[in-house]
Amino acid sequence: MSTSIHVDSVTLDVPLYQQPARQPSGWGALFLGAALDPPRRRLARLLQDVNFSLGEGDRLAILGRNGAGKSTLLRVLNRVYQPTYGSLEINGSCQALLNMGLGFNPEATIHENIYLRGVAMGLKTPFLRKHVPEILEFSGLGAKMGHRLRTLSSGQRMRLGFAISTSVQHDIILMDEWVGAGDAEFMEKAKERMEGRVGGSKIVVLASHSTGLLRDICNKGIVLEKGRLVHFGDIASALKNYHDMLTQIRAETPALPEESAGTAGGASVYGYVERITNQDDAFEIKGWFVNNEGAVPRGIAMEVNGSRYLAETFELQKRPDVMRHMGLSQDQCGFRAIVRVPDARSVGDLGRDMQVFGGDTHQYANTPLKLAAEVIRSINLPTIASSP
Amino acid sequence: MSAVQQAAAPKPTLHGISAPGDFWRELRESLRNPDFWALSSWLDVIVRARRSRLGVLWLIAPAVVYVFGLGSFFTSMRGATGDSVGQYYTHIALGALVFRSLMSAIIGSANVFSSSAAFIMDGHMRLTDYLMQSLAKAFFDMCMYLPVAAVAVWLAGGIDPVGLLISIPALILIYFNALWIATIFALAGARLPDLGQLLNTISVFLFLLTPIVWYPEMMPDNSLRGSLMRFNPFYHFVDAFRAPLVGDAVDPISYWYIGGMTVFGPILATWVYRRYARYVPLWI
Numbered sequence: 001m002s003t004s005i006h007v008d009s010v011t012l013d014v015p016l017y018q019q020p021a022r023q024p025s026g027w028g029a030l031f032l033g034a035a036l037d038p039p040r041r042r043l044a045r046l047l048q049d050v051n052f053s054l055g056e057g058d059r060l061a062i063l064g065r066n067g068a069g070k071s072t073l074l075r076v077l078n079r080v081y082q083p084t085y086g087s088l089e090i091n092g093s094c095q096a097l098l099n100m101g102l103g104f105n106p107e108a109t110i111h112e113n114i115y116l117r118g119v120a121m122g123l124k125t126p127f128l129r130k131h132v133p134e135i136l137e138f139s140g141l142g143a144k145m146g147h148r149l150r151t152l153s154s155g156q157r158m159r160l161g162f163a164i165s166t167s168v169q170h171d172i173i174l175m176d177e178w179v180g181a182g183d184a185e186f187m188e189k190a191k192e193r194m195e196g197r198v199g200g201s202k203i204v205v206l207a208s209h210s211t212g213l214l215r216d217i218c219n220k221g222i223v224l225e226k227g228r229l230v231h232f233g234d235i236a237s238a239l240k241n242y243h244d245m246l247t248q249i250r251a252e253t254p255a256l257p258e259e260s261a262g263t264a265g266g267a268s269v270y271g272y273v274e275r276i277t278n279q280d281d282a283f284e285i286k287g288w289f290v291n292n293e294g295a296v297p298r299g300i301a302m303e304v305n306g307s308r309y310l311a312e313t314f315e316l317q318k319r320p321d322v323m324r325h326m327g328l329s330q331d332q333c334g335f336r337a338i339v340r341v342p343d344a345r346s347v348g349d350l351g352r353d354m355q356v357f358g359g360d361t362h363q364y365a366n367t368p369l370k371l372a373a374e375v376i377r378s379i380n381l382p383t384i385a386s387s388p
Numbered sequence: 389m390s391a392v393q394q395a396a397a398p399k400p401t402l403h404g405i406s407a408p409g410d411f412w413r414e415l416r417e418s419l420r421n422p423d424f425w426a427l428s429s430w431l432d433v434i435v436r437a438r439r440s441r442l443g444v445l446w447l448i449a450p451a452v453v454y455v456f457g458l459g460s461f462f463t464s465m466r467g468a469t470g471d472s473v474g475q476y477y478t479h480i481a482l483g484a485l486v487f488r489s490l491m492s493a494i495i496g497s498a499n500v501f502s503s504s505a506a507f508i509m510d511g512h513m514r515l516t517d518y519l520m521q522s523l524a525k526a527f528f529d530m531c532m533y534l535p536v537a538a539v540a541v542w543l544a545g546g547i548d549p550v551g552l553l554i555s556i557p558a559l560i561l562i563y564f565n566a567l568w569i570a571t572i573f574a575l576a577g578a579r580l581p582d583l584g585q586l587l588n589t590i591s592v593f594l595f596l597l598t599p600i601v602w603y604p605e606m607m608p609d610n611s612l613r614g615s616l617m618r619f620n621p622f623y624h625f626v627d628a629f630r631a632p633l634v635g636d637a638v639d640p641i642s643y644w645y646i647g648g649m650t651v652f653g654p655i656l657a658t659w660v661y662r663r664y665a666r667y668v669p670l671w672i
Contacts, residue, residue: 014670075669078511082666096511105428107435116431119423120512 003092003171003202005054005077010086012047012076012227046072049086050229052222054203061214061235062207063242064224065249070207073224074098074174077205092171092202095121106150110141110160113149117164131167138189139163159186166193172203178213209292211239212270215326239327243294247329250293268292269358269367273375276347281340283347285311288322288334289358289369296330300337301357301365304350310362311337347378354379411516411571411661418516425517429524451488451536455481462601474543475634481537482630483600485530487622490566491591493526497570498577498584505672515665519570523563544634551632558629565625565649568657575664578671598622604639621649 017040047069054060062070075081076088078096104113114135118128136142139159141152149157178194198204198217208214214221214235221238223231223245231241271289278284283302291297300311317334326333344350359365371379418425437443459480463473500522501508501515508515541547577583597620599607604627607614617623624642631638 075509080509080511080669094511099506099510105431105435107438108431112427112431116427119427120507120510122421122424122512125423 003056004089005052005091005172005203005205006087006089007050007052007077008087008089010047010050010076010083010088011045012072012081013043013045013084014081015041016044017041045227047076047083047227050224052229052232054205054220056202058220059198059204059218060206061218061221061238062205062224063211063214063221063238064207065246068224069227070224071098071176072227074176074205074207078174090172094172094174095165095168095170096174097165098174098176104149104157104161107148109146110136110149110152111145113160114164117161118167121165121168123168135160135163135167138167138193140186159190162190162193166197169197169200171201173198173201173205175204175206175208177208178206178210209268210270211242211290211292211294211326215239215270236324236327239294240329241327243327243329246293246295250295269297269365269369271358271369272372273356273369274372276350276375276378278344278347281342281344282312283339283341283344283350285337285339285356286317286335287356287369287372288319290322290326290328290333291360294326294328296333297358297360297365299357299359299361299363299365300335300339301359301362302339302341302350303353303355303357304341304344305353309339309341310365311339313338314362348380350379352379409662409665411658411665414514414516415520415567418514418520422520424512425521425524429521429528432525433528447532448535451481451484451533454484454488455536455540458601472544474540474545477540478537478544478547478634479603479630480601481533481540482633483598483626485533485537486562486626486629487595487598487600488533489526489530490562490569490622490625491594492529493523493566493570494573495584495587495591496522496525497574498587500570500574501578501668502581502672508669508672515574515661515668519567519574522570522574523566526566527563547633548635551635554632555629558632561646561650562625562629565646565653568653571657572660575660575668578668579664594620594622598626600626618645621645 050073052060062073064070072081074096075098076083077090078094078098079088079090105116108116111132114132115125115128118131119125123131133142136145139156139162141156141160144152144156152160204217206214206217218235221231221233221235221242222229223238223242225245230245231238233241268291269289270291271287273285273287275286276283285300285302289297296316298314300314302309302311314335314337316332317336318331319334320331322328322333323331341350355368356371357365358367358369433447437447440446455477459477460473463476497519500518504512504518504521508518573583573587597617599617604617604623607617618639618641624639624645627639627642628646630636
């Protein structure tokens with residue numbers, strides 16, 4: 001039977017318990033109230049009338065703001081929450097990569113924990129026996145096999161969880177944000193493994209705030225808002241819908257300080273450097289970028305041999321092609337920036353470790369932008385060849 | 389992978405996947421795939437032992453204290469019943485063995501879903517696995533009483549061999565009953581988090597209400613204490629297991645009591661499970 005997911009008018013109500021909010025008359029009343037007031041029960045509708053179908057080869061992006069119901073929908077798909085109304089049909093083996101650190105017993109050894117976690121995932125003991133060396137090798141914890149789990153650092157634990165969770169290929173993968181953390185070497189392995197697993201699975205459902213990532217991986221998208229499905233279509237149209245929604249919300253509620261603080265960290269910028277050219281030590285960088293909310297950042301910085309150089313001039317350019325690709329509401333998302341790198345005379349001098357960062361301001365540009373193939377080629381050219 | 393059906397009624401239908409609710413089918417699957425619950429309960433037990441230097445000895449310690457500590461204390465208060473000290477130890481050991489095992493199954497099951505919340509939230513939805521986990525833990529607890537009981541029996545100078553044969557089906561019957569009781573308490577415990585605390589509190593009372601350190605003959609049939617004892621289900625389970633072993637006759641009421649529970653309990657558990665199992669992820 002071919003792999004598929006059909007979600008037919010799924011509605012999910014859950015009981016929530018609220019402490020009655022009242023103004024305590026003093027300290028005594030505050031303590032007594034917290035201890036004695038029984039929580040009030042009411043139903044909350046987390047999902048309302050959600051419909052969509054996925055077939056083999058579909059990669060679905062779940063878009064939505066915090067609290068829109070993304071994780072809830074993943075849990076419904078993972079059969080944890082039973083829909084209150086509607087029906088759900090899933091054909092194919094399904095794996096959720098929602099929580100990597102789950103279900104370990106801190107006092108048991110690493111070896112025992114591999115078994116524990118493995119059988120919890122429904123793997124069979126003989127299968128695990130065969131795969132334990134491979135899991136230990138992948139997580140780089142072979143030497144610690146007999147140690148207790150609590151002696152591991154959180155990074156090592158994450159690596160172990162990742163190695164176990166991804167040891168089998170499933171038909172359907174459910175993911176809440178892209179999995180991956182740890183040191184650079186492990187990240188590289190993890191990325192490769194994840195790409196393999198995602199490539200090998202027939203259906204992927206990925207909830208993320210990172211629109212760039214979703215654009216890269218997914219071909220379809222749904223947009224959730226307050227538990228309702230507001231859009232289902234191909235990824236570009238879903239991104240467009242999502243960005244339009246965010247633009248509208250931004251217009252209605254001007255300048256929420258928390259939100260701008262969130263993007264100032266720069267973790268949410270996505271974009272490409274398409275061309276770097278130079279005149280002496282002034283390098284012109286061209287490309288495009290966008291943040292998670294569909295807005296365009298304003299900062300560029302370049303890092304060469306560990307030193308950071310901020311953009312001296314910066315201007316936005318029209319990029320209708322990018323606007324269509326990313327489903328943006330405006331086309332001013334291209335940039336042209338000039339960065340001075342004192343000791344460099346050619347693009348090749350920048351070195352292979354060169355990185356370009358994007359962010360809200362030049363100072364806070366912290367997210368590395370991707371380099372287009374042409375740029376990678378030009379920085380890999382030997383210095384002698386490019387400088388006469 | 390069944391055929392597609394459209395949901396006409398508001399009742400949710402799920403195809404190709406198993407929604408929790410069918411108690412016996414899920415139980416069958418749990419028994420067929422014991423890997424998870426056997427391993428996780430076993431790890432819990434040995435981890436408890438591993439944290440300390442004396443290890444397994446600590447697991448046996450409560451049994452030793454119950455049987456030989458309480459036993460020798462109460463020997464002096466017990467008066468003349470004609471039994472030897474060894475027989476009294478055997479009486480306590482066998483009683484406590486059944487009582488502790490049942491009680492730990494019930495107390496354990498009251499929190500078993502919330503303590504396994506991480507697994508449940510990750511989609512390991514065969515809830516009978518968690519019930520088997522708490523029963524398996526109770527079984528390990530019981531095993532810790534076995535060496536102590538063996539010593540007590542040796543002190544008493546042997547055991548009724550026919551009773552030994554009867555004790556095995558009696559134990560199976562006890563675990564079968566523990567299963568449905570655990571099912572109901574686990575579901576109730578998921579909804580009402582206070583249940584575990586409540587059970588812990590009343591377990592002390594139940595221990596004293598069950599003829600473990602005293603003899604059922606000490607409670608006259610027609611007294612209030614006697615009827616309170618007979619109302620206590622633990623009495624009947626303990627009696628059904630212990631009486632044949634020490635060569636006594638089982639109280640006839642116990643047959644009726646246990647028979648009734650064995651028939652009606654599972655029916656109740658099946659219904660409760662079908663009705664409420666799917667709410668467990670929302671409650672915890």
